[in-house]
Amino acid sequence: MTSFKDVSGANSTDLVAAVDLGSNSFRMLVAQVVNTPSGTQIRPIDTLRESVRLAAGLTDNKLLGNEAYQRGLAAIRRFGERIRGFDPSKVRAVATNTLRVAKNAASFVRDAEEALGFPIEIIAGVEEARLIYIGAAHEVPAAQGNRLVVDVGGGSTELIIGKGYEPKLLESLYIGCVSHSMRFFPKGNIDAHAFKEAELAARREIQVIAGAYLKTGWKQVIGSSGTARALAELITENQLNGVDDSLSVRRISGLGGLITREGLRAMKKHLLKYEHVNQVELIGLKDDRRAVWPGGLAIMIAVFDELGIESMEVTDAALRIGVLYDLLGRSQHDDMRFVTVEQFMQRYGVDRSQAIRVGKQATEFLTQLPQPSSESRDENVALLQWAANLHEIGLSISHNGYHKHSAYIAGNADMPGFSKNDQARLAALLIGHAGKLGKLANNASFYDWRMLFCLRLAQVLSRGRGNEDFPKVRVADNNGMYSISLSKEWIKAHPLTEFSLQKEAAEWERIGRPYEIILK
Incomplete structure (x- = not known):
């Protein structure tokens, strides 16, 4: 990889940038490329967003007007x-x-390339979807089976079904929050008939696919991206989802929000109170967003x-992140969480030998315990190994109370691939280890508790x-009573470990969980 001057102040010189000239907003992402044993990860370090509303500047004869230009x-x-x-x-x-349909797009792109200092590609709808x-x-967190991704943009809506990192079905429909709002809610006027027409027009497009x-x-x-995130935030902040509000809040701080059918209907009902x-x-x-969200709501x-x-x-990640990964041309690990953990181990200078040692023992202990029917053994083993790999990241801050620092980092840092629930479970294991x-x-x-028992013992x-x-x-x-069996000769030769195990047993007993040490 070619190196160049780091203009961001980041430690690495491996910087990349993506520029997205959308129909509603122009966005730029500057990111650091982090290589780990499990793959390559993009770490955002700077973002810019400007609401340009390019689509609103298209004239009836598909020319980009001077003001928008x-x-x-x-x-x-x-x-x-x-x-x-x-x-x-x-x-x-x-x-x-917008620049796919504007008749003077070539002129705009020439001027834009001079202003930016880099080439600009007008990409096709299917490429945008990819x-x-x-x-x-x-x-987003890894999922078993297919995933549907929906992106309602300013001038088009992309719908993609894929599995893992591979898209299977890709479509780009010519309906977007800006163009739809201009067509059905001209000058910002709202009424039930116009909203119904906006819904039906969008449904006709979607029915084809x-x-x-x-x-x-x-x-x-x-x-x-933008429309989905805006709708999710409005629904949650105004308590329109019809679900447990704490769930919505957790989703907002995790993936980026939650949209429900009930929430959309409640928002529509609220909107139609106004003219x-x-x-x-x-x-x-x-x-x-005020002028364009009615169209986005109708499409969604x-x-x-x-x-x-x-x-x-909902996730903020979309076109810009995809552009950067495509630019790198690297194949990625099937589960982004492994890449994230590897990158955190690098960032916080983890003692890999100790992490592997603790992880190997903790996993061995967990496999000795019966598997609850409601849990996935593979998921639990992975989570336990991630906890072992990250349990000492807090040492980069302070040895005193390092486990608290480890838990705070895991619970609050941006961890691509991890859901908020993943991070909450991981942070709890780290604070408790x-x-x-x-x-x-x-x-x-x-x-x-069983995973924590295994991690603490390891x-x-x-x-x-x-x-x-x-x-x-x-x-x-045995029904919540933990027991460990080990050699009497070995423990006699390791008095510090014997003392530590006795303290461990006393700590579990203190919270009402029996803990027995059996010497043979």
């Missing part, structure tokens, strides 16, 4: 300053629907209705950080 160039000049000096091989700029899927797939999509099917639904978009009162409704309702969707999780257990005993939502036995042969240890869980 100049708004776009002004934004691109500012983007150009940010990435000045970047190697051309590390920058990719793409333009989407890149959107790649971006979303790299940032619905049969093939429903036949292929999916297990997970993801909404990507103009400027009158609408909603917590969190941003001025730059049509997507839910035609495809029978009940709920959709050392010290007192009372902090988790009072947490009614914590249920990974940590105690590996305290010496040596490569000596460990004793053969048998563990058992």
Whole structure:
């Protein structure tokens, strides 16, 4: 990989940039390329977004009007300053629907390339869909089976079904939040008839592809980028989802939000109380979204209705992330979480030998215990290994109370591939792997006690950080009573470990969980 001057202040010189000239907003992402043993990861370090509303500047004869033309160039000049000096091989700029249809697009692109300092590609709808899927797939939790990704943009809507990182069905429909709002809600006027017409127009477009999509099917639904994120935030902040509000809040801080059919219908009902978009009162409704969200709402309702969707999780990741991964041309690990953990181990200088030592023992102990029918053994083993790999990341901050720092990082950092629930479980294991257990005993939502038992035991036995042969240890869980069996001769030769195990047993007893040490 070619190196060049780091203009961002990041430690690495491996920087890449993606520029997305969308129909509603222009966006730029500057990211650091992090190579780990499990693959390559994009770490965002800077983002820029400007609401240009290029699609609103299209005249009736499909020409980009001068005002929108100049708004776009002004934004691109500012983007150009940010990435000045970047190697051309590390920058990719793409333009989407509005510049696909504008008759004077070639003229705009020439001026825009001069302002940006890099080539700009006008990509086809299907290519846009492919890149959107790649971006979303790299940032959301892994899923078994197919995944449906929906991206309602300013001038087009992309729907993609894929598995893993590979898209299977790709479609780009000529309906978007800006164009739809201009067509059905001119000058911001709202009424029930216009909204019904907007829904039906969107449904007619989706009906063409619905049969093939429903036949292929999916297990997970993801909404990507601006419109989906805006709708999710409005629904959650105004408590329109009709679900447990704490769930919505967790989703917002995890993937980026939750949209339900009930939430969309409640938002539509609220919208139709008003005659103009400027009158609408909603917590969190941003001025730059006010004029275009009715069209986006109508399209999203049509997507839910035609495809029978009940709920959709939302991520910010989409086209820009996909552009960067495509630019790198690297094959990625099947589960992005492994890449993320590897990258965190690098970032926080983890002692790999100790992490492997603890992880190997903890996993061995877990496999000795019966598998609950409601849990996945593979998922639990993976989570336990990730906890072992990351349990000492807090040492990069302070040795005193390092487990608290480890838990805070795991619970609050951006961890691509991990859902909020993944991060919450991981953080709980990290806060509990050392010290007192009372902090988790009072947490009614914590249920990974067996994994915590295995992790704490492995940590105690590996305290010496040596490569000596460990004793053969048998563990058992008898209705919540833990027991460990090991050699009397070995424990006699290791008085510190014996003392630590006795303290461990006392700590579990303190929270009402029996813990027996059997010497043979």
